[in-house]
Amino acid sequence: MNGYPINLVSKERNENNVSIQFANFFLDNSNMNSSITVIKRRGIGVISEIYYFKKSDGRWKYEGKDLLFIG
Structure with missing residues (x-):
């Protein structure tokens, strides 16, 4: 393009990296129970x-987890 070479490169995937996203934080009205997706x-x-x-x-304690989906 305009005298410059165009080189196509493939996007490398690093299978060792994990991306974590926190969503849907819930805290009940009594402030005693919560969950996070x-x-x-x-x-x-x-x-x-x-x-x-x-x-x-006065401390938050882990109660368990549920698996929503695997894809």
């Missing part, structure tokens, strides 16, 4: 999970 991407794969927390003795 976490989406993890690695390469072309994706996993979405929801994590649950409960406030006890």
Whole structure:
């Protein structure tokens, strides 16, 4: 283009990198229960999970998680 060479390059995928996205944070009206949706991407794969927390003795404690989908 305009005398400059055009070189096509392929996008490299690093399968060792994990992208994490936090979404849909929920806190109930009593401020005692909460959840957050976490989406993890690695390469072309994706996993979405929801994590649950409960406030006890002034500290948030992990209660468990549910798998929403794998793609």
